[in-house]
Amino acid sequence: MPEEVLFKSESSQSRDEIASYLRNVAEKLEQGGSITLKAGSESVTMEPPARPTFEVKAEREGPVDGPGELSIEFELEWDEHSEGAAGGSDSLEIE
Known part of the structure; x- marks a missing residue:
C-alpha cells in the first residue's frame, strides 16, 4: 500500500522540549480530542x-x-x- 506523508517535521530539540511535545499529545489522547500538528505554514489535524x-x-x-x-x-x-x-x-x- 502506498504511503502519503501528510505532515513531517524534524529538528534538533532539547529533551525538555521533546517531553513537552509528548505531554501535549498525551493530554489530547486522555481528553479524547483531536491532535493538530503545525510547522510554519503546514498543519494537519487528526482524530485518533x-x-x-x-x-x-x-x-x-x-x-x-x-x-x-x-x-x-x-x-x-x-x-x-x-x-x-x-x-x-x-x-x-x-x-
Missing part, C-alpha cells in the same frame, strides 16, 4: 479513535561493525474508516 494501535520501536541504522544512528519511534495507527484496531496482547512497559 478510542483504541488505536500503539507501536514502539527502537532501531539502530548504520554499518554492522561501525557507529550508527539510534532512534526510538512511537507510532499511533488506525484504519481511517473504523473506530479502532484490535491490538496485540503483549504488555508494553516503558521505564
